[in-house]
Amino acid sequence: MTSISKRKEESHLVNGGVKQSTWSKAFNSNAVWEEKDEFLDVIYWLRQIIAIVLGVMWGVAPLKGFLGIAIFCIINAGVLYVYFSSFQQIDEEEYGGTWELTKEGFMTSFALFLVGLVMSFKMYKLLKYNKTS
Amino acid sequence: MYMHFFLSFFFFVFFFFFFGARKYFSSLRPGKRDFDTMSTMFADTILIVFISICTALLAEGITWVLVYRTEKYKRLKAEVEKQSKKLEKKKETITESAGRQQKKKIERQEEKLKNNNRDLSMVRMKSMFAIGFCFTALMGMFNSIFDGRVVAKLPFVPLSYIQGLSHRNLLGEDYTDCSFIFLYILCTMSIRQNIQKMLGLAPSRAATKQAGGFLGPPPQAAKFS
Numbered sequence: 454m455t456s457i458s459k460r461k462e463e464s465h466l467v468n469g470g471v472k473q474s475t476w477s478k479a480f481n482s483n484a485v486w487e488e489k490d491e492f493l494d495v496i497y498w499l500r501q502i503i504a505i506v507l508g509v510m511w512g513v514a515p516l517k518g519f520l521g522i523a524i525f526c527i528i529n530a531g532v533l534y535v536y537f538s539s540f541q542q543i544d545e546e547e548y549g550g551t552w553e554l555t556k557e558g559f560m561t562s563f564a565l566f567l568v569g570l571v572m573s574f575k576m577y578k579l580l581k582y583n584k585t586s
Numbered sequence: 587m588y589m590h591f592f593l594s595f596f597f598f599v600f601f602f603f604f605f606g607a608r609k610y611f612s613s614l615r616p617g618k619r620d621f622d623t624m625s626t627m628f629a630d631t632i633l634i635v636f637i638s639i640c641t642a643l644l645a646e647g648i649t650w651v652l653v654y655r656t657e658k659y660k661r662l663k664a665e666v667e668k669q670s671k672k673l674e675k676k677k678e679t680i681t682e683s684a685g686r687q688q689k690k691k692i693e694r695q696e697e698k699l700k701n702n703n704r705d706l707s708m709v710r711m712k713s714m715f716a717i718g719f720c721f722t723a724l725m726g727m728f729n730s731i732f733d734g735r736v737v738a739k740l741p742f743v744p745l746s747y748i749q750g751l752s753h754r755n756l757l758g759e760d761y762t763d764c765s766f767i768f769l770y771i772l773c774t775m776s777i778r779q780n781i782q783k784m785l786g787l788a789p790s791r792a793a794t795k796q797a798g799g800f801l802g803p804p805p806q807a808a809k810f811s
Contacts, residue, residue, distance in 0.1 A: 490791060501780065504776075512741065517741040519742055522742065561775065561779045562776075564775035565776035565777075567772050568635065568769075568773055568776050568777075570741060571631065571739075571740060571741070571772075572738075574739065574740075575627060575631055575739060579628050
């Protein structure tokens, strides 16, 4: 099925009163986003999830120093870029350009990443000390 | 009605935890073994995250009581969001060759939106004073409790202009030691905005964009269904 016919089918479903939930749309490629804010919310929450996951992973690894922070920034921006440009194939200009999509929720996710990193790093040191003593 | 229950429950948990924490810290002996120090530090970190969640909920609770549930605020917010969306759509469709009349119409709408935004800010000012007063008292209290205490170890050395905050009131030259205020600020930055979004209390992107948001528009008050 081509992407155009798939979009037509989805919009028909929407017009027919069967509305896909946001979560199912987020994990379907080429989903139809009638509301711009709905898609921006998806980007926002995916960013927060990535921040928590990477924060915990980096703390447990442990990946110290600014290298870890730089890698987080690259992964955060990169994964979401691939998501909205390749997976969802949205028109970036509709949302104000790639920069607007990249900075959506970025600072909050960065702060969340640091909190996760500090907590998991402390927990890792505690468990390591407990194991070796 | 659920908001009343929620607020009462929240205050109960907050004060229970707070007084429990005070009793716990006052019972700590100086010169503990490394493991106890580390576990104390981890407990501090968890406590600070919890304090941040509670203060964010407290701020939203106060704002809800003083501002969000009032008819004036609901009316103004709906008006601002409607006008912002309308203005945004108009700006997208306008071309460079658009007539003077159209441009003047947009300017009039922008002026109207600016006035409504200003009125909305005035309504919110009540809660801002109350929150500012509460938080000044709370921060003074927490700062005295956590004064000179290393609450976490950072896995990186912060930049020199941030060290003043991250190493505030701490002894020694180890800049991976983290003070209460730095961790609290990080927690607040991450937790408060997410709580606002989850509770549906954050302003819409369109409204903030038209009002001139700092560092771009904040997330819209929308939940996943």
